[in-house]
Amino acid sequence: MPEPIYIFGHKNPDPDAICAPIAYAAYKTAIGQTGYKPARCGNSNARIDMILDYFKTPLPDFIGDVTPRVQDIMATQLHTLAPESTCFRALELIDQYDIRALPVIDDNRVLKGLVSIFDLGGVFVPKPSNPRQLRHVRTSVSAITAALKAKPQHLVDPDTVQDCYVRIGSTSLDTFGKISAQESTPEPQTIVIVGDRHNIQEKALEMGARLIIITGGREPETGILELAKQSNKTSIITSPFDTSATAWIVRAAEFVEPVMKTAIFTCSPDDKLSVAKRKVAQSFAATIPVVDDHGKLVGLFTRGDLSKPVQRKIVLIDHNELSQAVDGACEVQITEVIDHHRLGNPPTGHPILFRNEPVGSSCTIVAEMFRQAGRTPDASIAGLMMSGLVTDTLNLRSPTTTARDADILAWLEPIAKITGDVLSKKIFSSGSVILSMTPDQIVRADCKAYELGDKHYAIAQVEELGLCNFWPKIESLSQALKDYCSSDHLYFAALLVTDINTQNSVLLVEGHEDFIGAIQYPKVSREGTHYPNLFDMPGVVSRKKQLTPYLTGVLESLEG
Structure with missing residues (x-):
């Protein structure tokens, strides 16, 4: 649901600065323009309270600052990882949702790190000077099974996390045995990836390998399963992929915790966008997590989000100078100005409706808009516009009073069912x-x-x-x-x-x-x-x- 377009009177409001926004929102609704809502950026007083109470109208919501903040641009529907998630799962999410990085959080949503496609590169492209590292993976049988979407055949301590080394059972039985003897890798740390070669599977069981992965969706022979159950040292799973894809995915079953960055640039949801822009410009961060005071992840934004135009829109009524406007007005889109004061108008990035009339009150202008559009306000809105008019013109006795004010007051009186004289006495006697x-x-x-x-x-x-x-x-x-x-x-x-x-x-x-x-x-x-x-x-x-x-x-x- 889009944010309302708020209609603001000036700071330190008088009755006209409260009544005119309420009436203008009603006018917008009357001519079929929805989404406008009156607001105030200052406190009420006894006279304003009396007016609103008399015409049974609630006080507009207080909004003291419309400055765009990080919470206005951050995404809140997030894809996240746990520290025990695999790099393969991270790649799946990055590919599926075309995102740059993923936040890593614990069970309480406290941010622990950030994983990007660049961080994952070190997992899949290790240094060639250490070929043994090409086969290394620190993970568990359960994590490998999940990454492969494999079928478990026999599992031994599937959740135990340990350093393992991958071997492909593609050689002759003789060669496979000799390589095993030559290598310094303990058999309980060996993961053997093999097709339907019964003799290699049997040899791996004999060696006490940590895990045998049978590729191509092939089922192990009954004898192999019986041997595995007897020794109860080696887990066996069946991968739906061929040997090459299986080996790659097993390497990707590394946990993200040792890969993720923990020195992370973050922002608070309450940070002003202008401040966030300066901070981000001084960093190398491309994706910025947003955390609350307890370090819990509440959102995420990218550098690109900072360059998007701010969507918040406001209308200024009964003033046109930024010094009198709600805080942050200069940083959002001002779509309209309705006023009757001297010009000190703010610059805008595009044309807007600017209506400044030499009359005694802003309520006079709004009432004229009702009449020009052929719309009759209800009694309470008419009464509010009368209130703004008689207080600003001292019941038509101020030097600011014009013939238009008197004409509009006469038009509103029968609608509101009260005269200007009676109303002004009620207002000015309502309290010092x-x-x-x-x-x-x-x-x-x-x-x-x-x-x-x-x-x-x-x-x-x-x-x-x-x-x-x-x-x-x-x-x-x-x-x-x-x-x-x-x-x-x-x-x-x-x-x-x-x-x-x-x-x-x-x-x-x-x-x-x-x-x-x-x-x-x-x-x-x-x-x-x-x-x-x-x-x-x-x-x-x-x-x-x-x-x-x-x-x-x-x-x-x-x-x-």
Whole structure:
């Protein structure tokens, strides 16, 4: 099943950044485009919770990072070997599934090694300077029987692993006996491969060979089996292959454990792809096992997998700047952007749908798309879009409000069965953000990050029914802004506190003194206390249209 295309609002979401993705996913479904799912990359707050609860809609899943990771490209349906698997079995799997290497794991799936076709080459192409090694194999009768798919005739200690040497019973009986006498190989370590030559089979039994393999699918004579049972030293099996193929397969019945590489380059499933690429580039690894914290094998990928395009796709809504987007957005495919803010759009590798409208909220844009497509949202989706609209425009009283916002609000009201006035009162009276959050949470809750040249700055905003809850918190909020500047290396951090009743705001700023000194709004004095970093901003209620352009202009004047 393909991964959903997640629709994200910005970090530190306000109601529009939560409601618009939910509504856009519903719009996609309404026009027959499936596979879209709303998500969030920041925490909810009391007002968002109130809105979702009122319209009986669940909070979107939290996804804090979409950075592609090793787990996104690794194969999980794996072909593996055990340490006691044979090299022949390894060759079978490599040939059958056209793979480069096989991981070797124990009974608990802990990675023990890796076997590649190159590692197996040493088994079948030993050094010519040691011809005796050409006949050597360390294995068991059971492993040989399994590799040959042979028929057992008489078995003696079939699971005992030992060093053995292969001999072909193709000479005369006389010569076979002389060679046996000349060689230093003990008979109990000798494997004799022979056809239907009764005399050689009998001689091998007399010598006490470890194993007799009768080739061509021929059955041993009754007398040979009787002799083998009497001595009970020699196993006898019947191979379906001819002598040449049998000899080759017996050599391949070597266990993989002494052949496998144990110094293995591995990755974790949580490793970022960008990090994995750098690590792999510095190694000679062609096949990379993926292990968990306990060393257990969970996946596998190759160098080639790292060059494949990332399949994860996302949609950005209510923002278009990467500094405000979910972590990792720059490393995945952004397929659409729906927004109503200034342009700071990310580069893309291919054309995308980019819709940026000069309206008061992203929910306005989504609602217009419903109406233009001739689709009517259900009551809960209509209510969510109204919520995003009235909070972003302060119920059509913000300077960002347009005639289109008012028109859309009027279209949504009968569908949602609630008026904008009633809804806005419910939302703004649902709880004080300043009382319900810690100072650190307040300055980051509805906060947007910006950059100008090499300077980074952040502007947060909260809306309150009056400022009575704000005054006792000035010192703690100032300290929270200082901490924010320090932790995120900001040139300045600002908090705009808007009084919805009076449509006025105050601005609390911390950061570089030259910037604060360049702000031309009057500083606040209250009850005999002068606040050097608090500014009175009558009529300023919009961060997007009023405050951000002003503060950016102040910063540009200092740069100039």
